[in-house]
Structures are given as C-alpha cells and as structure tokens.
Amino acid sequence: xxxxxxxxxxxxxxxxxxxxxxxxxxxxxxxxxxxxxxxxxxxxxxxxxxxxxxxxxxxxxxxxxxxxxxxxxxxxxxxxxxxxxxxxxxxxxxxxxxxxxxxxxxxxxxxxxxxx
Amino acid sequence: xxxxxxxxxxxxxxxxxxxxxxxxxxxxxxxxxxxxxxxxxxxxxxxxxxxxxxxxxxxxxxxxxxxxxxxxxxxxxxxxxxxxxxxxxxxxxxxxxxxxxxxxxxxxxxx
Numbered sequence: 606x607x608x609x610x611x612x613x614x615x616x617x618x619x620x621x622x623x624x625x626x627x628x629x630x631x632x633x634x635x636x637x638x639x640x641x642x643x644x645x646x647x648x649x650x651x652x653x654x655x656x657x658x659x660x661x662x663x664x665x666x667x668x669x670x671x672x673x674x675x676x677x678x679x680x681x682x683x684x685x686x687x688x689x690x691x692x693x694x695x696x697x698x699x700x701x702x703x704x705x706x707x708x709x710x711x712x713x714x715x716x717x718x719x720x721x
Numbered sequence: 722x723x724x725x726x727x728x729x730x731x732x733x734x735x736x737x738x739x740x741x742x743x744x745x746x747x748x749x750x751x752x753x754x755x756x757x758x759x760x761x762x763x764x765x766x767x768x769x770x771x772x773x774x775x776x777x778x779x780x781x782x783x784x785x786x787x788x789x790x791x792x793x794x795x796x797x798x799x800x801x802x803x804x805x806x807x808x809x810x811x812x813x814x815x816x817x818x819x820x821x822x823x824x825x826x827x828x829x830x831x832x
Binding site: 636638645646647648650653655661663695699708709710712713714715 | 753754755763764765766767770808810812816817818820822823824825
C-alpha cells in the first residue's frame with residue numbers, strides 16, 4: 606500500500622514562528638502536493654512538485670514555501686506563521702504525470718496546525 | 722474562476738435507503754471527474770472515477786452529464802459505514818495540479 610507520512614499530526618505555534626511540515630512517501634511517486642483544508646472552503650492547493658528540486662505555485666502560495674531535495678520528501682515551510690494559517694494541512698502524492706485522467710491522489714493523515 | 726459546487730448537506734438517510742447527490746462544475750473544458758470519500762478526521766481517499774458512459778462499483782454508481790455540467794453519485798442499499806463526506810473533484814487540465822475539489826457533501830446513515 607502507498608504510504609504518505611506527515612511528520613506531525615498536531616502542532617501549536619506562535620505568530621511569527623517558522624514552521625516546517627514534513628511529508629514522506631514510500632512509493633517512488635514523481636508528483637507531490639500540499640493542500641490546506643478549511644471548513645467551508647474545502648481543499649486548496651498551496652504548492653506542488655513534479656520532480657526533485659522542482660516546485661510550482663498552486664492557488665494559494667502566499668506565506669508559504671516548499672522544498673523538495675529528495676524525491677520522497679516534500680516539505681512545506683511557513684516562514685513567519687500567522688493566525689490565518691491555522692488549518693489542516695494535507696500532503697499528497699501521485700504516480701502519474703500529464704495524464705488527463707490523473708485523479709488518484711494519496712493523502713497523508715494531515716497536520717493540524719494552530720497558530721496563536 | 723474554477724468552481725465545483727456541492728450541496729453541503731447533511732443528508733440524513735435511513736440505513737438501506739438509496740441516496741443520490743449531485744455536483745456541478747463551471748469550467749466546460751474540464752477533462753476528468755472523480756468522487757473522493759473523507760471520513761471524519763481522516764484524509765480523503767479516491768472512491769471512484771466518473772466516466773462519460775457512467776460507471777458502477779458495487780452499490781455505487783457515478784454519472785457525468787457534460788451538457789449540463791454535473792456529476793452524480795448514487796449509493797444503493799446504504800450502510801452505516803457509508804457515513805462520510807463525499808468530495809466531488811474535477812480536473813481542469815491534464816496534470817494532477819488541475820484537480821479542483823468541491824467542499825463536500827456530508828452524508829449520515831441512520832440505523
């Protein structure tokens with residue numbers, strides 16, 4: 606089974622702190638994604654990566670950056686956390702690229718971040 | 722503006738009943754369509770893809786109407802374990818970065 610592991614299930618940080626959310630997948634997938642999920646807003650794409658050292662902005666990249674130094678690892682970084690970044694963060698991976706029927710994302714269990 | 726609309730519910734349905742919900746999408750160029758399931762406090766998981774000809778997987782049937790730009794999910798003989806949030810997902814382009822998620826429909830199956 607594909608496994609996507611997020612390093613922290615629950616985090617509490619203070620405004621202005623730097624936050625690292627780590628994600629590792631064990632199925633050699635090329636594609637990795639970071640979403641946030643908020644009540645009433647659904648899942649929104651923050652950043653994605655189709656290859657090592659490659660990154661692309663999603664729909665809501667402001668206030669975030671990412672790092673993909675190794676194929677299996679995709680990190681989300683909040684340079685200076687703010688209260689409006691309190692959310693559930695979901696990492697996902699998928700094995701396909703450029704396929705119009707690509708739809709299967711394998712999600713991690715999520716990291717619930719609270720910024721005080 | 723990419724948009725996928727779903728009735729948030731909750732849909733309260735007795736066990737054994739048939740339930741159906743729809744999802745509409747605004748981008749007529751959308752290329753592929755999916756239903757995901759998300760249990761409470763869990764991650765979303767792919768339930769099924771939606772094909773133009775309609776498709777069935779056990780008690781679940783998905784249909785696509787491109788002319789009217791909606792997707793439907795039908796669940797027959799509902800089980801308590803079907804209680805979850807169902808997310809409609811539309812891909813507006815070829816890569817997986819084009820996946821747009823609806824906000825979900827919350828389904829509660831009652832004994």
